[in-house]
Structure formats: C-alpha cells, structure tokens
Amino acid sequence: MANKTIIPFGPQHPVLPEPIHLDLVVEDEKVVEAIPSIGLIHRGLEKLVEIKDYQEMTYVAERICGICSFIHGMTYCHAIETVMNVNVPPRAQYLRIIWSELSRLHSHLLWLGLMADSLGFESLFMYSWKIREKILDIIEETTGGRVIFGSAKIGGVRHDISNQKLQEILKRLADVEAELKPIAKVFTDDYSVKHRLVGVGVLSKDEAYALAAVGPMARASGVTQDMRKLGYSAYNEINFEPIIESSGDSYARTVVRVRELYSSFDIIRQAIAKMPEGAIDVKVTGNPNGEFMARTEQPRGEVVYYVKANGNKFLERLRVRTPTFANIPALVKTLQGCDLADVPVLVLTIDPCISCTER
Amino acid sequence: MSSIIKSPWVIHYDGSSCNGCDIEVLAALTPRFDVERFGIINTGNPKHADIFLVTGSVNEQNIPIVKNIYEQMPDPKVVIAIGICAATGGIFKECYNVQGGVGEVIPVDVYVPGCAARPEAIIDGVVKALGILQKKQEEWKAKVS
Numbered sequence: 001m002a003n004k005t006i007i008p009f010g011p012q013h014p015v016l017p018e019p020i021h022l023d024l025v026v027e028d029e030k031v032v033e034a035i036p037s038i039g040l041i042h043r044g045l046e047k048l049v050e051i052k053d054y055q056e057m058t059y060v061a062e063r064i065c066g067i068c069s070f071i072h073g074m075t076y077c078h079a080i081e082t083v084m085n086v087n088v089p090p091r092a093q094y095l096r097i098i099w100s101e102l103s104r105l106h107s108h109l110l111w112l113g114l115m116a117d118s119l120g121f122e123s124l125f126m127y128s129w130k131i132r133e134k135i136l137d138i139i140e141e142t143t144g145g146r147v148i149f150g151s152a153k154i155g156g157v158r159h160d161i162s163n164q165k166l167q168e169i170l171k172r173l174a175d176v177e178a179e180l181k182p183i184a185k186v187f188t189d190d191y192s193v194k195h196r197l198v199g200v201g202v203l204s205k206d207e208a209y210a211l212a213a214v215g216p217m218a219r220a221s222g223v224t225q226d227m228r229k230l231g232y233s234a235y236n237e238i239n240f241e242p243i244i245e246s247s248g249d250s251y252a253r254t255v256v257r258v259r260e261l262y263s264s265f266d267i268i269r270q271a272i273a274k275m276p277e278g279a280i281d282v283k284v285t286g287n288p289n290g291e292f293m294a295r296t297e298q299p300r301g302e303v304v305y306y307v308k309a310n311g312n313k314f315l316e317r318l319r320v321r322t323p324t325f326a327n328i329p330a331l332v333k334t335l336q337g338c339d340l341a342d343v344p345v346l347v348l349t350i351d352p353c354i355s356c357t358e359r
Numbered sequence: 360m361s362s363i364i365k366s367p368w369v370i371h372y373d374g375s376s377c378n379g380c381d382i383e384v385l386a387a388l389t390p391r392f393d394v395e396r397f398g399i400i401n402t403g404n405p406k407h408a409d410i411f412l413v414t415g416s417v418n419e420q421n422i423p424i425v426k427n428i429y430e431q432m433p434d435p436k437v438v439i440a441i442g443i444c445a446a447t448g449g450i451f452k453e454c455y456n457v458q459g460g461v462g463e464v465i466p467v468d469v470y471v472p473g474c475a476a477r478p479e480a481i482i483d484g485v486v487k488a489l490g491i492l493q494k495k496q497e498e499w500k501a502k503v504s
Contacts, residue, residue, distance in 0.1 A: 011421070012405075014403025018381060019421065040421050041376070041418075042375070042420070042456050043375050043416075043454045044455045047454065047455060048451075048454060060450060063379070063451075065377055066382060110382060126389055129385070130390040146477065147382060148474060358375075
C-alpha cells in the first residue's frame with residue numbers, strides 16, 4: 001500500500017479561469033479523496049438587499065455571474081414579478097427566451113473551448129471561441145453589452161429587437177450552426193478527444209439523484225430534469241425536449257452540451273416565429289410583499305432564487321442557490337478513484353462557475 | 360527594445376470578480392482579438408510572467424494569494440487591474456467581504472475601466488502597461504549596471 005500524499009490543486013491553476021481549491025489525497029497516481037474548499041471569491045452580495053432597494057438589486061443579480069448574467073437577472077425579476085403579481089407582456093417573455101438561449105449558446109461554446117483546453121487541444125479551443133464571438137456579436141447588437149447585458153428589468157425587458165433584426169438573427173444563426181457542425185463533430189467523434197473522455201468520471205443515475213446533481217451533469221446520467229419544462233417566461237409555448245444521455249461519463253456530459261447547442265438554435269427559431277407584437281414592459285409601482293421561490297434553467301443547471309419581501313422597498317431576504325454549488329458533491333464523487341491527470345477534465349465537466357457558487 | 364516589450368507574458372488571477380472580466384481577458388487571447396499575434400502569451404506560472412492581470416476585488420482569503428503571485432513574478436513587472444471591481448470594488452463595494460480594489464494590496468500600474476471591461480479596453484491597458492514596463496526595465500538596468 002502506497003503512502004498517501006496531499007496535492008493542492010488551485011486556487012491559481014492554468015486550467016482554471018476562476019479560483020477553487022481542492023486538496024487531492026493521492027495514492028500513487030490515483031486520487032483517493034478530494035477535499036474542496038470554496039470561499040475565495042465570496043462577496044456576500046445577498047446582504048446587499050439591506051442597502052439596495054428591490055429595483056437596484058436587478059443590477060446586482062446580473063453581476064452574480066458574468067456568463068449566465070441575463071438568466072440571473074431574469075430569474076430575480078421573475079421572482080419579484082410573481083410576488084407583486086405583475087403581468088409581463090408576451091413580447092417581453094419571448095425576448096427573454098431569445099436572450100436566455102443566446103446566453104446558453106455562448107456559455108456552452110465557452111465551456112467546449114475550455115474543455116478542449118483542458119485536454120491540451122489548443123486549436124479546438126480557439127475554434128470554439130471563434131464561433132462564440134459571433135453569438136456575442138448578436139448579443140451586443142441587441143443589448144449593447146457583450147457579457148453583462150443589462151436587459152432584465154422588473155416588469156419586462158429594457159430593449160426591444162425589431163422584427164427586421166429578428167430575421168437577420170435567424171440568418172446569422174444558420175451561419176453559426178453551419179460553422180459549428182464540423183467542430184461539434186470533433187467533440188463527439190474524434191479519437192483523441194474520446195480517448196480522454198469515455199468512461200472517465202462515471203456518475204450513475206442513482207448517484208446523480210442522491211447527490212442532487214443538476215443540469216447537464218444530471219441529464220448526462222439519465223436524470224430527466226430541465227427547469228425550462230416548468231414553463232416560466234413562454235417556455236410552455238415552445239416545443240422542445242430535455243437532452244438526456246445515459247452513460248454518465250465525461251463524454252456524455254460533453255455530448256449533452258453539444259446537443260443542447262442545437263436545441264437552443266431550435267428554441268430561438270421557434271421563439272422568433274411565434275414572436276407576438278406589443279409592449280415590452282409594464283410600469284411597476286409599489287413595493288413587494290410576500291415570498292416566492294423561482295427556479296429556472298441556467299446553462300449549468302437549475303438556479304433557485306428565494307425572495308422574501310415585507311412591503312418595504314428593501315427585501316427582507318434574498319437567497320440564491322446556484323447550479324455549480326449543487327454539483328460540487330457530484331464532482332467530489334467523480335474525483336474519487338480517478339487518475340491525477342484526469343482531474344482538470346473532471347473539474348471542468350461540471351462547468352464550474354465559482355463566482356456563482358460563492359456569490 | 361528587448362524581448363520583454365516585444366513578447367510580454369501575462370498571468371491572470373481572478374480576485375473576486377463575477378467572471379465577466381475573466382472571460383473577456385480570455386476572449387482577448389482568442390481569434391477575434393488574438394493578442395498572441397503580438398507575442399502576448401497567457402501563462403499559468405507567475406515565474407514566467409511580466410504582466411499581472413487581476414480582475415475583481417480583494418478579500419481576506421485571497422489577499423495572500425494575490426500577494427504571493429505578485430512576489431513570485433520576476434522584476435520588472437507591471438500590474439493591471441481590470442474592471443471596476445478591481446479598481447474600487449464596484450457594485451460590490453458595500454459587501455461585507457469586499458475590502459476594496461487590488462490597489463489596497465499590491466501597487467497597480469494601469470486601471471482598465473468597465474463592467475465588464477471590453478477586450479479592446481483590456482488590450483489598450485496592456486499596451487499602456489508595456490510603456491511602463493519599458494521604463495521600469497530601463498530604471499532597473501541603470502540600477503544594476
């Protein structure tokens with residue numbers, strides 16, 4: 001029996017754009033146990049509700065995470081709107097779907113790039129990010145921001161997209177999709193990529209369920225869980241199916257995300273086809289009173305916003321449970337018994353968003 | 360002009376930013392902006408780096424890490440604080456766990472504004488930093504010779 005050694009991983013590590021610290025207990029080349037410690041980028045923004053009123057908190061919610069910024073803002077607005085019984089106009093609901101799905105596209109492309117980087121496949125990383133820039137262009141032209149949009153607003157959205165622009169977006173998405181196909185094929189079919197992913201870090205369906213994994217992590221293990229099926233915004237009027245894979249390894253998680261890209265293209269097309277005319281926001285007056293728990297689907301999985309208001313302009317409590325936080329137990333489980341060389345890949349397969357996790 | 364100005368290597372560390380500036384730093388390295396064509400390479404090793412890109416504010420837990428990376432970098436070196444959080448704390452300034460900008464802990468040479476800072480602004484900041492780096496190198500050479 002070999003001696004146990006502890007190898008620190010992070011917080012500053014070439015594969016990680018964000019700091020997370022793992023103590024890897026290693027026996028020879030095998031990881032026996034991984035002990036995560038988070039809190040390096042904790043800001044404590046939930047407590048800001050005491051000094052920023054419920055309208056201003058929209059900006060803070062958007063800045064919880066720079067990758068899924070719009071969905072954070074939208075979920076917060078959705079929670080407040082439900083508490084205040086605001087009826088959001090249908091056009092705003094559809095615009096929210098379009099921006100949510102554009103966020104998902106850019107987030108998944110970003111992840112595919114980082115994944116390729118962790119495999120040491122540098123050119124694939126560059127190709128993925130090249131395609132991602134085209135999605136960012138659409139986002140920038142419609143909202144003005146590249147990563148933080150500032151489009152979410154209580155009672156609707158802040159910007160409108162003209163019908164002419166929507167048709168242009170359709171055309172450009174078709175180009176992006178055509179460009180994506182050969183890249184996606186490398187992720188799903190290439191021998192060297194598959195060699196690093198197939199059978200690595202298997203999470204069974206029961207384990208995924210017991211450890212409360214969310215999002216692509218759970219779906220790759222065969223758990224049918226997609227919050228979009230709850231029908232928030234106008235998702236109940238959109239026809240789509242959650243993407244499920246069954247093998248539960250790193251390869252399945254990659255395939256789920258690749259297939260979700262195509263699913264997002266399809267959802268945007270449906271939303272543009274069904275886009276209703278009308279106002280994009282309603283005026284919201286008064287203060288919220290009551291509580292609500294909003295659940296939406298982020299690129300990384302389910303996000304939960306708990307809002308408690310007491311008729312004051314400052315909320316009493318805001319609680320955010322983000323997807324990466326829910327996936328950390330599953331990550332620790334998959335790291336047990338893996339090779340030391342596979343650690344970066346496994347850390348990335350949960351699509352870690354540490355700034356979400358620690359808020 | 361020496362190789363350090365022609366091909367500076369950068370290291371990036373995320374203090375406590377929201378990720379927005381981090382992905383913009385990475386975006387600056389990828390094909391659309393492609394700073395690698397100017398010889399700027401992202402490294403993971405502080406001992407190889409000339410320019411330290413910090414995003415986000417500092418807190419009790421990451422101050423030792425930021426200081427550690429800074430101290431491991433060889434002289435001459437420059438620090439660029441990217442985004443409004445790295446300058447003052449930004450929207451999170453009033454949070455209990457935010458101690459303020461990176462300037463509180465290590466000397467910052469260039470501040471890049473924006474929330475999130477755009478890749479163009481980041482590249483502009485790096486170009487400004489190169490001028491400072493050159494000046495620092497000349498001073499350093501005068502000192503040792």
